[in-house]
Amino acid sequence: MIELVEQTGSTNADLAAKLRSGEGWAEGDWLVARRQTAGRGRQGREWFDGTGNFMGSTVVSLGEGGPPPATLSFVAALAVRDACAAALGDRGKLGLKWPNDVLLGGGKLSGILLEMVRGHIVVGIGVNLARAPQLPDRKTAAFAELSMPPQPEDFAVSLAAAFDRRLEAWRTYGLGATLHAFLGASIHAAGSSLTVHDTDGSVLSGSFAGLEESDGALRLRLADGSERVIRAGDIS
Secondary structure (H helix, E strand, O other), X not given: OEEEEEEEOOHHHHHHHHHHHOOOXXXXXXEEEEEEOOOEOHHHOEOOOOXXXXXXXXXXXXXXXXXXXXXXXXHHHHHHHHHHHHHHOOOOOEXXXXXXXXXXXXXXXXXXXXXXXXXXXXXXXXXOOOOOOOOOOOOEOOHHHXXXXXXXXXXXXXXXXXXXXXXXXXXXXXXXXXXXXXXXXXXXXOOOEEEEEOOOOOEEEEEEEEEOOOOOOEEEXXXXXXEEEEOOOEEO
């Protein structure tokens, strides 16, 4: 089921409230808004509210013995890429950037936010279908730059199906298969130069040495040959 509302503060906040109140939300169902007035991105950033863009959330129930919940960000990124690729065909160059960015022509196309609430993960996704924000620190992109964008409710159907497939693979085959798929579509080549901007403001440079099999953390090889494991931060 996809529930479409004209406006809300945040679809993530709405689903979190339902979980906390005991009302619940069925896995596989999505809440999609045409407009959000209080959308959020990673690290507390405000999420751009562009008319005609996709803004929606779903819930994943956590069981014992599965991959780390935070790695659902890879599932979400792959699902967004799948849905965009299906709509764009060969008209756009899509790529994945650690930890969960989907890029179109090198510009940031989407945002993903995970929040844990009472044994569930609320997965919030925003995709620049109609237009993209102008940001001072990064290039952005919108679907409309290459093709007539789908309506948010139509994109929701494709995204929900892609997310279900990727989620099933994550549960059935483990994190390794998901990370393999992510790397296969990523912009990161082994040995490529990277600069990590940590959440504390520090900057660290090195080369890409792969992802940790246990949790998908980025491995950064430094100039002296040692490796640093990065679990949070932005990279360029």
